[in-house]
Amino acid sequence: MKSLKYSLILTCSITLCSCFSGPAKVERVIDNPTSNEIVIAIDGKELAIPANSKTTYTFEYGKHNLTYNNESLDFIVKPSKYSGDGFINPTQSNYMLHTFIYATNNTSDEAFDKIYKETINKISIILNGEEGELELPVIVVNDVFIEGELNRWDYSIDQEIPEEITENINENQAFQTRKTKIYREKEYINLLQNDYFNSLEGEESKVEISFPNKTIKLAEITKYAFPKINLEEIKCDEGKKYLTKTLENWQKFFTLTDNDFASTYEDLSGEEGKEALIRSLELCPKKIDPENTYFPAYKQLVDFINDTRYIPLI
Structure with missing residues (x-):
């Protein structure tokens, strides 16, 4: 060709973007490239999108739900390092x-x-x-x-x-x-x-x-699911205490909305939060944790933060 x-x-x-600033919301296009009108629901509110068209929807930070074709998907809207360009493809x-x-x-x-x-x-x-x-x-x-x-x-x-x-x-x-x-x-x-x-x-x-089209059910989309960390496998008490408290804070975070959501997310995964997480490795040196049981649990949380820091919808 x-x-x-x-x-x-x-x-x-080059555009320089700052981290975690601006209003506590994300605007996304919802696209319907099909030849039929579709009806979706965002947090229970129905929205009809005509064939071969798109609409724009503004999401406040926090937990949301998308329903389409009798299937449902929960997702989180959060601050991201770069807001970027993206759209939702419910079909x-x-x-x-x-x-x-x-x-x-x-x-x-x-x-x-x-x-x-x-x-x-x-x-x-x-x-x-x-x-x-x-x-x-x-x-x-x-x-x-x-x-x-x-x-x-x-x-x-x-x-x-x-x-x-x-x-x-x-x-x-x-x-x-x-x-x-x-x-x-x-x-x-x-x-x-x-x-x-x-x-x-x-x-x-x-x-x-x-082109072939292979899809999965909305309920089965778990690419960025928050990790299930088994604290009982950690044999370092100080490390276990730290992660227990940190995970409690993360669970509270998922119940928040708007600016409270954004500020708490910054505390947990911003620069200070990441530095505190890194310093937690010092709680479990080899002499205290010879089998290195703390690191795998720590890494699960670090991987989740790193995988999602650039993405506003997870």
Whole structure:
């Protein structure tokens, strides 16, 4: 698909985001890319979203519930290091993260082909009703919460991919860069038809395209579930006391809302909270805890904090 070689004048800008500041709420798009109206419920409040459309919803910090198609999902809205760009996909439809390559006109075919090959994945695809594989510069996602910080797109749904981008580079410098756009499946199929299959000769250009869609029940989504830490396995008393108190504070935290939620989250997982957690290792040196029973429990909590610090909806 060499036609994806765009001309390049690249311009960069960097936005510096502060941590855990601003209002105690998160705004998220809820997208319905299907051909039918859907009705969801947020905390028991029904919300109809017409076919092929989206709406915006503002979530206060704290615990929430999403119900769709007689299934229900509890989730937490919290401060995050970067609020980022993301949306909610209640139908678990497919979205496609396609990588484009921008290159200056003096980029050699060899240089272009090398960077292009690095973007290629083998993707399951259904052509004229038969499932197979196709090599494309794309990743397929269908999570309920699709976050920019995890998927790293440059252009979101409803943003056009530009034909050129600019940057101050040497006039004779050969330069290439990648940009990723996220597409709804229908829009991505149109891209394929226009840019790839339309270039083929004969009947192959008339293929019907779709992508397999494998979803799980909302109630089974537990990727960021708070860890179940077995305190009884800890043989270091001081460490056990510390974690017992810390876990009690976390349990109280999940009952809070708004600014109380945000400030308590900062106390538990902000810089001071993380430093206190690290210092807790000093409570259980090897002479007191020769079997190192404290560290596995400590690590469970640290992993949860690290895994979710960039994500506002978990």
